[in-house]
Amino acid sequence: MRSRPLTRLLTAVLCAVGMLGVAGLSGCTGSTASPASGKITLGFSAWPGWNVWQVAQEQGLFAQNGVEVELKWFDSYTDSLNALATGAIDANSQTLNDTLMSVSGGARQTVVLVNDNSTGNDKIISRDGIAGVADLKGKKVAVEQGTVDHYLLLLALAEAKLSEKDIELVPLVTDAAAAAFVAGRVDAVGAFAPFTTKALERPGSRAIATSAEFPGAIPDHLVVKSDLVKDNPQVVQGVVNTWFATLAWIKDNRDAAVGIMAKRNGVSVEDYKSYDSGTTIFTRQQNIDAFTPGTTPQHLNHQARLASDFLMSTGLAKNTPNLDGLFNDAFVKAVPE
Incomplete structure (x- = not known):
């Protein structure tokens, strides 16, 4: 799931550290009638849980939630990671392991949404x-x-x-x-x-x-540059709101949504439907539960510790990732129920 050469990623992170912002916690607001300040670029690549963004774009749901988003598809997931690490994009769809690798190299990134857990894919x-x-x-x-x-x-x-x-x-x-x-x-x-x-x-x-x-071992997230959280939290909120609005649209328009997502991944509708059980899209409450600190597989802080141990024990990470401020649940909590 979502692969990349670690040496390329680490090099990009180390080169970009000086350009990245400092993590901070900010209060969040819901979407507004007028666009939030500033256009952002959101990256995504081949994984069933991330194709929701394609539906959001084609149905105009970013604009409906008050944000201007350029959605950028990456044929290479590697390139999406490097783009976020170097500041070429503002947000990306990526796994917990890859986020920890970037953070280990010095990148300032914040997880603001759990898209899904891999449950068989x-x-x-x-x-x-x-x-x-x-x-x-x-x-x-x-x-x-x-x-x-x-x-x-x-x-x-x-x-x-x-x-x-x-x-x-x-x-x-x-x-x-x-x-x-x-x-x-x-x-x-x-x-x-x-x-x-x-x-x-x-x-x-x-x-x-x-x-x-291995429940909870492979979570997928919306990860943003930490300075975006600090400087423009209303944009982050609008994107998170859009995610849940899109899930609601998909629920009511299943066939149309599957057609959009299958086309984006270059597979048949039948093949795409076979991925359903293998990717568990998270509800708002499942997000809140995952962000809550704990010691079971459903808790992100627990999985982050296990993944960090993996990266260090295999020598893939030279520095233990700093988990302080990595997870920010303010945005999912502020989504209208």
Whole structure:
């Protein structure tokens, strides 16, 4: 799910730190009849939970909620992360792991909304003859290092009483990993939708582990530059309000919405519908519950600690991410019920 070369991301973060704002907490207001001050650019890329933004744009819901937003699609998720880190965009759709990686490098970013949790659309897929994760011992497994699917692989291996040392890890970007698996060059692959659809084209292939087995481990967010929260909270509020307004529109116009989202991801409507159960879109209350500090998988602070440990233990992060001020629930709390 949502992959990128970590060295490129870290370089971009380190180069941009001086340009980024300082995190701050601000009071929030609801949407207004006139546009909030300033146009912002919001990035998103291939993941079922983020296609909601495409619906918002096509239905004019940003304007209805008083904000002027340029929606920017990235064919490469990597590029969207770099764009936020360098200040080329104001907000981005990205995973918790990737946000922590940016913060570890010195970026000032704030999570203001939980879009969804992956509940099955991240998968470890194996060839015929491999019945479970324990059978991966000594096998070639393709995955992009440092991504949430690498994280999922390690969680699944640990549950099977194995470690990364017990497999032959083949580091490839996610689309190339899926292609290598289909071509028979590796025995298994870690991938996210829609690349899981490609991987499962290999005859006899099956998912032997999915994110559904690790609740809360892979949350996806709207992340903004922290100076936007400080300097223009009304814009952030308008974008968050738009998200929930769009979810309401999708509920009332399901077929039209699925058509828009499937087209954006370049898959058939039937394939897109198959992703439904694997991505759990969060309600306002689920957002509030996730932002509330706690010690269970549903709590973001808990998952952030686990993900930070992963980044540090694998050597992907050189500095422990600072979690102070990373999560700001003021905007979801201010959304009209």
